[in-house]
Amino acid sequence: MTALVSKLSDYAAYHRDGRNIAAHMLGIPLIVLALEILLSRPVFMLGGWPLTPAMLASAVAVFYYFMLDVGLALALAVFMGFAAWAGVALGRLPTLEWLAFGIGTFVAGWIVQFIGHAFEGRKPAFFDDLLNLMIGPLFIAAEFGFLLRLRRPLKKAIEGHSGAPR
Numbered sequence: 781m782t783a784l785v786s787k788l789s790d791y792a793a794y795h796r797d798g799r800n801i802a803a804h805m806l807g808i809p810l811i812v813l814a815l816e817i818l819l820s821r822p823v824f825m826l827g828g829w830p831l832t833p834a835m836l837a838s839a840v841a842v843f844y845y846f847m848l849d850v851g852l853a854l855a856l857a858v859f860m861g862f863a864a865w866a867g868v869a870l871g872r873l874p875t876l877e878w879l880a881f882g883i884g885t886f887v888a889g890w891i892v893q894f895i896g897h898a899f900e901g902r903k904p905a906f907f908d909d910l911l912n913l914m915i916g917p918l919f920i921a922a923e924f925g926f927l928l929r930l931r932r933p934l935k936k937a938i939e940g941h942s943g944a945p946r
Contacts, residue, residue, distance in 0.1 A: 796943055803897075
């Protein structure tokens with residue numbers, strides 16, 4: 781079993797209810813966007829380009845995803861790039877508005893996540909392994925691919941270990 785299949789199968793075991801998966805497909809992007817917003821300050825200029833703590837954190841995450849799977853990493857790089865751009869734009873707002881957007885988005889994302897886990901009847905995966913906080917976006921990228929009927933062998937491998945969604 782590859783590292784990708786292992787990590788996604790372990791994560792998927794906590795996410796077999798279709799309503800929970802759907803909740804995560806909304807909640808995880810909201811949380812990632814919130815982190816990009818909240819880590820959008822301070823802004824350092826590097827060669828005329830803005831650089832934020834969020835961009836550095838995203839670069840580390842995308843590097844990790846590239847070690848697991850190039851295709852999913854590319855999809856996440858695009859999403860995280862957009863989220864970083866949005867974070868920089870919202871980071872220019874007055875402090876109270878910036879924090880309201882960031883904290884509001886973060887809380888909304890987690891509320892959606894916990895509603896999904898109420899349907900699942902199981903605690904979130906990160907309660908057992910904090911690394912699963914990094915695997916969540918990878919899981920969602922894979923699930924979007926599966927909806928587009930891409931990566932069928934990966935889907936089959938994950939379901940072979942974790943069972944099919946219900």
